[in-house]
Amino acid sequence: MRLRDLPSVDELARGSDDPLAVDAARAVLARAREEIRAGADPGDLAGRLREELVAVRLPRLRRVINATGVIAHTNLGRAPLAEEALVRVHDAARGYSNLEYDLLAGTRGSRQDHVAPLLRRLTSAEAALVVNNNAAAVLLALAALAEGRDVLVSRGELIEIGDGFRIPDVLARSGARLHEVGTTNRTRAADYERAITDETALLLRVHQSNFRVVGFAEQPRLEELAAVAQRHGLPLLDDLGSGSLVNVGDEPTAREALAAGADLVCFSGDKLLGGPQAGIVVGRAELVERLRRHALQRALRADKLTLAALEGTLALYLDAPERIPVLRMLRNDVASVRARAERLAELVGGEVEETIARAGGGALPLAELPSFACAVEEELAAQLRAGDPPVIALIRDGRTLLDCRTLTDDETDEVADAVIACR
Ligand SMILES: *Cc1c(COP(=O)(O)O)cnc(C)c1O
Secondary structure, three states, X not given: OOHHHOOOHHHHHHOOOOOOHHHHHHHHHXXXXXXXXXXXXXXXXXXXXXXXHHHOOOOOOOOOEEEOOEEEOHHHOOOOOOHHHHHHHHHXXXXXXXXXXXXXXXXXXXXXXXXXXXXXXXXXXXXXXXXXXXHHHHHHHHXXXXXOOEEEEEHHHOOEOOOOOEHHHHHHHHOOEEEEEOOXXXXXXXXXXXXXXXXXXXXXXXXXXXXXXXXXXXXXXXXXXXXXXXXXXXXXXXXXXXXXXXXXXXXXXXXXXXXXXXXXXXXXXXXXXXXXXXXXXXXXXXXXXXXXXXXXXXXXXXXXXXXHHHHHHHHHHHHOHHHOHHHHHHHOOHHHHHHHHHHHHHXXXXXXXXXXXXXXXXXXXXXXXXXXXXXXXXXXXXXXXXXXXXXXXXXXXXXXXXXXXXXXXXXXXXXXXXXXXXX
């Protein structure tokens, strides 16, 4: 076929009464022109138009299987939700809900009232607030408590978390002024004390998340910082990042941070907590109330699907935390991970390999979770990604590793089917 033999967009689209046919025909013809220029034959254009019309309707945001061994994998949607959380989402979303309605009084209520009691119970905080994500929580807290004034932060905590979230930039956006204290590797409580002036509004501590300074390094303990803040009547905000609610590795829990003297603590909903994307702020009632009344709160608030999923996840912390997928994967004993890898290797003719899994989400960067993978041919990685559902794996030393710490038993079977289908 030559370029001049190609039909026009209208001619190709004419055979179809699909409202998307003209756009699809344009895309099919653009690809056909490229193929002809490259010396290939574009083949049956009408057939390709039909395929294109099917393809444009396929979901672009899709379920994938995470065989990377990185548990709260940011590129793969972080935390998978517990069944109990999904049920709440379905219930709250399929019809109307009491999102902002007080069922007792029959009057307007607050969307913050649904999860606040659970958060107070789980962290012993006086009050709690939920916004869209933890970046929003930090932004809102700084805007509400420190706009136009100084915020003291250690030079060792001026971090970038990923995708351009940098503490100095967020601080600037909030309208607060950054006042750096200490050095990259060593900061002491006395450095904060010396830096306090009439312009100081807040002390901010930021969890180092995805990196650690080792060697000649020192950061004050939270208790020491709290003592400085208290002496000067200033609030201390602790951005925990992951912020787990139960002990996971050496990550500080929100309850511990409050007990150590932080006035406000903020953390993500979808990292170690294992819930939906959300930013959670807990702490002193008077400060939380200032955040709630700030104009930005309206722009940063969480929607009903998030609140439903979060309530469902938090409820599990009371009775059955092992039903939260992130916690289950973190705590899964290595023998059962190995058993899954052995089963997978048997099903697909692969080899069992010892690996190191990661918590992900910027939490516990140095923690090495012992894990096992099934190793198969390197070429399979791309084919598995193109499958349905796509399986995402890591390539190491010329082989594709299917890490079994991030697979459920059912997913292990799906991965086996996917590998067999590729061969
Ligand atoms: C991850 C992280 C954030 C941002 O949280 P998101 O929920 O992703 O917005 C902020 N601060 C710290 C210390 C973090 O680790």
